Amino acid sequence: xxxxxxxxxxxxxxYELLAVNVIVGPVAKGNDRNGKPxxxxxxxxxxxxxxxxxTQTVHSPKRFVLPYQETLSTFAITREGWEKHVDINVYRPxxxxxxxxCDINAxxxxxxxxxxxxxxxxxxxxxxxxxxxxxxxxxxxxxxxCRSMGTDSAIHGFDLFLTDLxxxxxxxxxxxxxxDLLSQIKCTDPSAKELxxxxxxxxxxxxxxxxxxxxxxxxxxxxxxxxSTAWDAWGEKCLSCGTCANVCPTCYCYGVEEHVDLDLQxxxxxxxxxxxxxxxxxxxxxGHNFRPTSASRxxxxxxxxxxxxxxxxxxxxCVGCGRCGAACLADITPPAxxxxxxxxx
Amino acid sequence: MSPQxxxxxxxxxxxxxxxxxxxxxxxxxxxxxNNEATLLDFLNLVEIxxxxxxxxxxxxTYDIAFVEGSVxxxxxxxxxxAIRKNAKILVALGSCACFGGVNQxxxxxxxLDWVKKEVYGDFPIETMEVHPLKDFVQVDLEIFGxxxxxxxxxxxxxxxxxxxxxxxxxxxxxxxxxxxxxICLFELGEPCLGPITRAGCDSWCTSNRRGCWGCRGPAEGAxxxxxxxxxxxxxxxxxxxxxxxxxxxxxxxFADAVRSPNKKTPARRKKS
Ligand code: SF4
Ligand code: SF4
Ligand code: SF4
Ligand code: SF4
Ligand code: SF4
Numbered sequence: 001x002x003x004x005x006x007x008x009x010x011x012x013x014x015y016e017l018l019a020v021n022v023i024v025g026p027v028a029k030g031n032d033r034n035g036k037p038x039x040x041x042x043x044x045x046x047x048x049x050x051x052x053x054x055t056q057t058v059h060s061p062k063r064f065v066l067p068y069q070e071t072l073s074t075f076a077i078t079r080e081g082w083e084k085h086v087d088i089n090v091y092r093p094x095x096x097x098x099x100x101x102c103d104i105n106a107x108x109x110x111x112x113x114x115x116x117x118x119x120x121x122x123x124x125x126x127x128x129x130x131x132x133x134x135x136x137x138x139x140x141x142x143x144x145x146c147r148s149m150g151t152d153s154a155i156h157g158f159d160l161f162l163t164d165l166x167x168x169x170x171x172x173x174x175x176x177x178x179x180d181l182l183s184q185i186k187c188t189d190p191s192a193k194e195l196x197x198x199x200x201x202x203x204x205x206x207x208x209x210x211x212x213x214x215x216x217x218x219x220x221x222x223x224x225x226x227x228s229t230a231w232d233a234w235g236e237k238c239l240s241c242g243t244c245a246n247v248c249p250t251c252y253c254y255g256v257e258e259h260v261d262l263d264l265q266x267x268x269x270x271x272x273x274x275x276x277x278x279x280x281x282x283x284x285x286x287g288h289n290f291r292p293t294s295a296s297r298x299x300x301x302x303x304x305x306x307x308x309x310x311x312x313x314x315x316x317x318c319v320g321c322g323r324c325g326a327a328c329l330a331d332i333t334p335p336a337x338x339x340x341x342x343x344x345x
Numbered sequence: 346m347s348p349q350x351x352x353x354x355x356x357x358x359x360x361x362x363x364x365x366x367x368x369x370x371x372x373x374x375x376x377x378x379n380n381e382a383t384l385l386d387f388l389n390l391v392e393i394x395x396x397x398x399x400x401x402x403x404x405x406t407y408d409i410a411f412v413e414g415s416v417x418x419x420x421x422x423x424x425x426x427a428i429r430k431n432a433k434i435l436v437a438l439g440s441c442a443c444f445g446g447v448n449q450x451x452x453x454x455x456x457l458d459w460v461k462k463e464v465y466g467d468f469p470i471e472t473m474e475v476h477p478l479k480d481f482v483q484v485d486l487e488i489f490g491x492x493x494x495x496x497x498x499x500x501x502x503x504x505x506x507x508x509x510x511x512x513x514x515x516x517x518x519x520x521x522x523x524x525x526x527x528i529c530l531f532e533l534g535e536p537c538l539g540p541i542t543r544a545g546c547d548s549w550c551t552s553n554r555r556g557c558w559g560c561r562g563p564a565e566g567a568x569x570x571x572x573x574x575x576x577x578x579x580x581x582x583x584x585x586x587x588x589x590x591x592x593x594x595x596x597x598x599f600a601d602a603v604r605s606p607n608k609k610t611p612a613r614r615k616k617s
Contacts (some may be wrong), residue, residue: 023409033534040436041524068524077353131354177362239540239568242516260507264500273524279566282529294566327523329531329540329575 005194006187008203011162011169017045018095018132024064024096026054030267044097060323061103064094065127066110068115068273071125072256075105075267084167090126092199097314100138102319104158105151105269106249107133112313113252118129132177137162137205145335146210151319158306163198169265170198211322212336214342216304218316222307226299230340235295237330238277244301244324244332245275250317253281276301350390352507360408360506363395366429368448368475369414372492373439380495387499389507409434409505411488414440415448415594416476425533429482434505438498440560441493442477444594447491453591453600459546470572475540477594486511491593494546514544514564518557522548530556536581538589538596541567562595569599604615 004265015023022043028051037213039054041061064315073086107128114124136159154161163170170190173179190198208270245251253274260267274281277297282290309317318334327335350357374396378384403547410432416422423439431436440446451460452474461469468571478484489497504511514520518539525548530537537556539548541566550557563569576586583603590600 030533032528032532037526038532040368040528050535057529059523065528083354194435236566239519239571239573240516240564240566241540243519243523243529246520251566259500260352260509261504262383262390262503263509264350264357264390277518278520279564280515283515294568327529329529330571 002125002179003190003195004171004173004182004187005165005168005190006171006182007168009184010187012047012343014181015097016217017048017181017184018097021093021132022155023095023097024061025052025279026057028049028054029058039329041096045342050097052136053139054098054142055139056100056271056321056323058323058327060106060321061096061099061245062110062249064096065131066109066114066252066273070123070199072269072271074269077265080164083246086128087177088123090130091132094127096131096341098136099133099158101135101154101161102138102144102146102151102321103249104133104135104154104161105146106321107131108154108157109250109315109317110252111239113159133158133160135172136180137201140208140210141322142210143326143333144201144209144320145213146214146320147206147209148215149316149320152209153202154205159217162171163201165194165197165201167185168194170194170201193269211320211333212332213335214219214344215316215321219336222303225341225343228341230337231299232297233340234332234337235293235298238293238294238298239330240277240279240297241329242275242278243327243329244277246273247323247327248280249321249323250319251275252329258322276304297336298332302334304343305334306338348355348554350506357506359392360393362391362411362502363407363410363428365395365424366477367410367412367414367425367442368417369439369441369446371413373441373490374411374413377497378499379396382571383467383495383499386422386495387502390502405431407432409416409502410525411436411438411440412478413438416478416481417448417474419471419473419576422481425482426584427450427476434476434485435481435482436486436488437478438488439493440489440562440593440595442484443478443479443487443489444562444597445475447598448595449477449594450591452597457516475594478534487513489513489561489595490546494549497545515543517564517567518542518544518546518551520544520560521546522551522579525552527554528549530554531575531579536576536579536589538572540575541569541572541596541599558589558592559596560593562593562597567599574602 024041026039027042027049029040031037039051039057040059041057043076044050053141076083089205114121115128129166135154159171159175171322253276255274256271258269307319350359378566410427410428437443441448454460501511512521521544522539530551538559539551539557542557542559544563545561587603588601592598
């Protein structure tokens, strides 16, 4: 990795250099009922729209690589027979300006399933490969437990990562594109003092996490606690609403539906993201539901994230961003659920 | 209208379709006429034999009868029974037909004579307690919504014509709301029935920053107890909850449970 340092005002120049592309970044979305500012990712048209000191976006960056709904193919009846048209829906590269470490790690986890598997998903790959990602350091929020999940810093999956050193940014460069780009703005090699400041900044940040999840032996504990009554208690609260999966940067489950157009001459195949908490998630042809209770569905959400995925990939399918808990109206949060299953509550 | 309807080269019968309205605002039927872009395709797919909103001729045999509105007068029971007799498939179109709709608000008053006097003054008309269609006839398919979503009806009609099973979403509005990346209205200080209301409207209201009033009725397995707790946590009173639960009729039994927590599903309606 190559490290550089540049003055903060240079960042606007960097933005201008990239502005020939579509740029997505964190933007302010008003305040919640308690006056707390809200943020989300959106397309930006001006550097000043970016809220780089954002806390956490309500929704994850997922939709830019994994849209909630996507037409996979369309069909048309022709004189000779029929035609199929496939469009992977990638029209141009996308610059992500200001992504936190958790979300970068979430994309890396999605890659394990959707890009590095035996059958890579072209719709995902097309979008993912066309991303230029600038990461930026963050301020831990009360719901963040990324440090417990080992995802509080990103070691790959970005082009450039910026850490705020006060008047300057400390830049980690991971791609040739990023290197070329930085050569067009004024930057220097970090001085010994700046390196010390960088180390101090990251160390200080690591002391500011309040939420934690004890992941030691978690796969085994989950196996042992399959019948725990804790699941029933959480199941009783769960609304089976799917919000947790929708805001989660790593949930990728989906359903595919085929629709015939009103003219009976055209049809389409559309993919929609699903959630394992939804009542019909495990319903099969004939009407049998493998997970009829909200408790069993909620349990399997945790089993996929913290057991099944770990067994398959030696890491969990959760980056500890805490969005699911923050968005859950029933106040079901991973730290509380896992602690209760461990018998700590 | 092309002479022969066909799908994948297989000839299909064009179903004879009738639209009927009982007590309603006719908004659901108007929704169907609303989209000029697809109207011709829709008209090509079915043979409409009865549609007061759109034509003056009428016939009395039909494969599919779409009935909008709720039953609020005795003569409507007779009309509904006759429609049922003439139709192979009877579809309850919209929340009035499915649950009683906004009309059933009057059922919430104990004294229906008082209601009549307040509304009609010295010109009383014969009305009774409001009922959904299923209180009197067998309903084969329900299309929820106040109003219905035209795209949904078009999809359902297409499925009926090509012989596909018709499915409604079983999950609640939140699922669509979050897929539309809305910021939850509870966080913005507004109440919402989205967590317990059946999806399918593509979060029509919440995407326009209005809390859901539950026009599509309950989602499968709706966790009302939890929503009630959430409402209270966010500072909304039982009255606020009741206002919404009682608006369209789909949540009538839920509302009754709030009013008298000991009686879970009280016999609210007397069958007439
Ligand atoms: S855990 Fe919370 S967000 Fe997830 S489905 Fe249950 S109620 Fe909804
Ligand atoms: S499960 Fe929750 S905490 Fe973990 S990555 Fe998903 S949203 Fe974030
Ligand atoms: S099974 Fe559940 S937790 Fe796992 S990716 Fe799918 S929706 Fe997310
Ligand atoms: S606004 Fe309503 S529908 Fe949307 S997420 Fe919140 S509760 Fe659910
Ligand atoms: S958001 Fe609620 S009230 Fe609005 S259309 Fe949908 S179901 Fe009906």
